Amino acid sequence: MKDQDIISRIKKGQTERALKVLYKEFPKVRANIIASGGDHEIAEEIFNDSLILLIEKVSEPTFELTSKLSTYLYGINRFMWMNEARKRHKSPESEWRDTLILTADDLDFNEEKENELRALEIVLDQISERCKKLFELFYFQKNDMKMIADKLDFSSVNSAKTQKYKCMEKAMKLAKEVKIVSPTIDV
Amino acid sequence: MRTELTLLEKIDLYTSGKLTGAELIEFEQAIDSDETLRSQVEMHQDMLRAVRRKALRSQIASVAAGSGAGGGFTNLTIAIVTVIGVGAIVLTTLFVNGTFDDRDNSELVTNLTDQNEITVRPIKMDGGMPQVQNYKEYVEEPETIFSSHQHYEDNKTHNGDMNVTVRFRSRGEGVKVEQPSPVIVNDDFSEKQTENEKITVETEAFKTKNLTRKASYPGGNGAMKKFMDKNLYYPQSAIEKSIECVVRCEFHVTEDGLISEINAECIKMAEKDGVAYNDVKLLMNRRIMNAFIGNATHILRTMPTWEPAKNAQGNPILSVQRMYFNYDLERGCLVYQLDED
Known part of the structure; x- marks a missing residue:
């Protein structure tokens, strides 16, 4: 290639x-x-x-x-x-x-940013399987919400959207906790 | 809730570059004027990067597994398995069609399964994880050789706010002492024997292949204990949060007796009587973890020159030492030393 x-x-x-x-x-x-x-x-x-x-x-x-x-x-x-x-x-x-x-x-290349992202990856390990799947399908494989709703058995597109929102909120909350406790994460 | 949901949608659109026209301009203005919105969008973008990175990582892992640690070898194995697999299918079809008589066929089939096993076996080597874990567990359970705990407690006039218990492998004939011994002024431990002697002797024999003398702290373990009493302390931030920790330090003692290549790692951290911290908790308490590690490595960095290990010819050689610093709120700090495996 x-x-x-x-x-x-x-x-x-x-x-x-x-x-x-x-x-x-x-x-x-x-x-x-x-x-x-x-x-x-x-x-x-x-x-x-x-x-x-x-x-x-x-x-x-x-x-x-x-x-x-x-x-x-x-x-x-x-x-x-x-x-x-x-x-x-x-x-x-x-x-x-x-x-x-x-x-x-x-x-x-920004060392701090890299560490932060690494921390976020660890945070993403902590959310539920379904959330992980949802995030991957939507943000990485760029599937649209309708396909995701089908794939993950959501009753409707809207409930998939709500679920995505909830997942993101949870991840953000976790990430913020990590940030507040150690604002500069030195690995 | 409703408005937050639409906000998230909007951020999603914005970050993927799908927001256009008047909406885009409006949103960009909003970001410029609103501090919290801006940080939220930034965090969102970071989160998406992390999501993508994670996905990429798993893709890379699968690609790596495909190309294998052994590279060409694995490919070859796969090729062989495929060839055999195809052969098996052909033969099975023949068998179903009844071209072979039963006896021949069963022979062939067993032959094939034999070959299959042989070619598949090397792949199993990849799953070596459990073994490694077992090894780790074994390593992290230090053997007690002697303890100065008792002695130390009697002598509470020490100014520090913690007591240090030092447990070292004796330099003698691999003799083990189970009870904390009150007398530890010099390194004369050879009289004390226990039922565990056999095990120690075995490992000792394995280790002292070409070592006549192991590396040691000048003045013996008693002196080392005194040095640690003086210099170890419990990090204040950890006391406030009642966190306990185990730090493993690996270091080299060079031919000149200098300590180098200190490699410290927190192998367990937990609140008192609590479960061990997971990755997120560790990350959140990074500062405290570093305080523990800093404290332990400080000891090693400030130590005086050691007496290097010596080989059969009596020449000094480099050796690897391993120490465990077990910070315990009640008992102070326990220090174990393990020799090179």
Whole structure:
């Protein structure tokens, strides 16, 4: 699959096929991370986070690819790994081949925001199965409310909407509790 | 309720970029002028990002499982299974049509199931989780070697507001002491024996493969206890909320006896007599957790130079140490030490 195909798929929301192609880069990234002092687990974590970041970046309407997509992906991985290594007080020295040198500004990467989002993901683990399903169908797979009402056996579109509202309210409440207790979540 | 519902709908439309024309302008103006609305929209957007990330994560996990940790190997296995599966279907059809006689067929079928088992087996390796958990459980149950609890309580003149109980593995012949021993001034524990001796000796034999001497605190465990008495304290914020915690610290003692690579982690946190905190609660009490971890690692960071472990030739070598700091509101802090596994 060509880069443009992958990008257009991601933009259309068909992430699964794109991920399958992109995941083929994992062994190379892993080798790079392990060579500069990481281990398998952290490599996997960083690669997954980088994939998510890449997809978020590509989905932005203003996204413009200036290099090969795989090069861009290596760049993100390198950045994420440097970031992680700094936190662990290690200085990774080995060079990465075929990569872009990206900075936090290039990626709009904000540590605080990332932590906040990570916290929200944990919050989302706490809501009910039905809410999770509803959120995923509506916000990720972009199904319309009618389809969701059919799929999840709601009596009407309106009751599905009300349920969505209730779920969101619950999630927000949980999120606020987390925020109030520790306004700056330092992970 | 009704108005809030429509507001949510509107935010949904706005964030997905479907709000257009006059409505869009109106809504943007409302966001500009209304602080609470703005923060609500921001939070909503964050929440949606988190929802998408979660969904992406599970997709990635399934893709990763598909390509497998072993990469090509798993693909190969799948291919073999598929081939065999197709073969099985063909044979079964033949069998149904009665082309084979019964005896031959049963032989073939058993052959096939045998092969199937062989090719499927490697996949099971992926489900190695329970084993790891068992290992963790085993590790987190420290063995008590000796305790200075008693001694400490007798000597309550100490200025701190907590008492520290230190339990260490003795440096002797792997001898275990069950009762808290009142005398812990020097490391002479070798006379005390218990029924648990056998187990310890076994693990000891396993560990001391090429170690003649383990790393130790200068002046022995008694000195280490004194040092901890002086420096450990219960975080005030945790006392106020009556939270208890167990912190696991792993660190290296280098050839020079320096402590490095301290890796601390809160393995359990709970309110007194309450259930262990889940992820959200942990997140909410992050500060307190960090206070515990900071307190425990402070001890390690400020320790004087250790005596490094030595190998058979008597040369100093790097060793890994593991300590557990069990903060307990009633009993103070219990410190266990475990050696490298």
